[in-house]
Amino acid sequence: MDSLDLEVLTRARDWLHAGHRVMLATVVRTWGSSPRPPGALLALRDDGRAVGSVSGGCIEDDLIHRLRRDGLPRDAHTVSYGVTADEARRFGLPCGGTLQLVLEPLADAGALDELLDRLARNELATRRLDLASGRATLHAGHADQGLHFDGHTLISVFGPRYRLLLIGAGQLSSALARIASALDFAVTVCDPREEYSEEWNVPGTVLTRDMPDDVVIAMRPDARTAVIALTHDPKLDDLALMEALKSPAFYVAALGSRHNNDARRERLKEFDLSEAQIERLHGPAGLYIGSRTPAEIAVSIAAELVAMKNGAAADSLLNVRDAKAALDIAADTLSSCAVAPT
Structure with a gap:
């Protein structure tokens, strides 16, 4: 509600x-x-x-x-x-x-x-x-x-409001927290790094400096909880993700390139996670809208967050990973056509 x-x-x-x-x-x-x-x-x-x-x-x-x-x-x-x-x-x-x-x-x-x-x-x-x-x-x-x-x-x-846990208190987290708050999510931000957490000033959110895995465990994510890792630091992001992926959280996502998220999935295999649990990870997070700035990336992630919350069919969404793979294929095809003999 x-x-x-x-x-x-x-x-x-x-x-x-x-x-x-x-x-x-x-x-x-x-x-x-x-x-x-x-x-x-x-x-x-x-x-x-x-x-x-x-x-x-x-x-x-x-x-x-x-x-x-x-x-x-x-x-x-x-x-x-x-x-x-x-x-x-x-x-x-x-x-x-x-x-x-x-x-x-x-x-x-x-x-x-x-x-x-x-x-x-x-x-x-x-x-x-x-x-x-x-x-x-x-x-x-x-x-x-x-x-x-x-x-x-x-x-x-x-029942309780939908909850969102953001790992990282940087500029992108600030933009996403404001959008999520407007969407009526109860937002918690976790960042043990003083240089980031000391500057956090988004009204209506809860800030914790505890370690991410401890925060996820303490929150006991349920089917109304989302967890998004945004620090680019595997020591922080992976800790949160390994616990979140074992929970019923409806959306678990991580920022980063396709290459970095492929590497992340390989690292997660070293933890006590099944293939099915790792497959639940949305990475790169967001829907493809050509976003570049922190505010645009926040809109992209918020769009996927709401789509998952509302049960939008996965095959109707153009996520960042699939969209960029399709763009790569298109670019390769155009390049091949450009050098092909006539």
């Missing part, structure tokens, strides 16, 4: 403790283009205060208008927007966009306390809402779950 949705749950809990009545709106289905994905949250207080987002703003305005006109609903129910072209224009939805919300009156601050406590412990949790009774229960979750709604029961998945 992203930090905005965490804020929604926190504010809703605080409003309930303060004696307010609260309604929670959850996006459960979308068709065509839609401003917010399934699972997005909005909390409305009985006096019209709101936090969160389910659209670009027009649907929020309509829900606030309904609340002030009719009061908060007594029962959980669904509502749809954008079913017709006229509604899409009225509510500011993209062309063809339609979304369905579950509107749920909240009454139990203690239940949100329990959910937020689980999230504070970095646990994944599912919240099951039965629309007929309005009863919500909490259960353990796992990383491959997603929101489910069958018209009667809403199962929402809540």
Whole structure:
């Protein structure tokens, strides 16, 4: 879940403790283009205060208008927007966009306390809402779950933010950390080298000077964790990679040329790693966009990071390694044609 949705749950809990009545709106289905994905949250207080987002703003305005006109609903129910072209224009939805919300009156601050406590412990949790009774229960979750709604029961998945560990506190790491933070990753930067770590100043990130392998082990990477090695120093990068590749981390990558990454793969064979684990390494890191500057390289790596997070098909991505190999083949072909007799 992203930090905005965490804020929604926190504010809703605080409003309930303060004696307010609260309604929670959850996006459960979308068709065509839609401003917010399934699972997005909005909390409305009985006096019209709101936090969160389910659209670009027009649907929020309509829900606030309904609340002030009719009061908060007594029962959980669904509502749809954008079913017709006229509604899409009225509510500011993209062309063809339609979304369905579950509107749920909240009454139990203690239940949100329990959910937020689980999230504070970095646990994944599912919240099951039965629309007929309005009863919500909490259960353990796992990383491959997603929101489910069958018209009667809403199962929402809540869990820690996606985490990103960067090895190295140089200029490229700074650019990538800023992009990743904007993408709502919780960013940790590891660099035991004082000449780099002393200059780190990216707000909202965590800096550690511990050794990279110790940091990876302590973080216990899961399916919502990515590890990227950026120092060009095998003594630091390889230590982190050998632990990360043995973990369920969804993206493990390293900066460097194809030659350097081939050498890195050979070095990793000397550790307790299988061929399959070494094959998980993305190196050189990033998608091919012709990047040259640190900021452009950061964009390239961030693009591959998001693609892997979102499950984009590998054969639809043009990674740096394959793209440069293809360019080499093309250059060799052109060179051969240039010297061939006519």
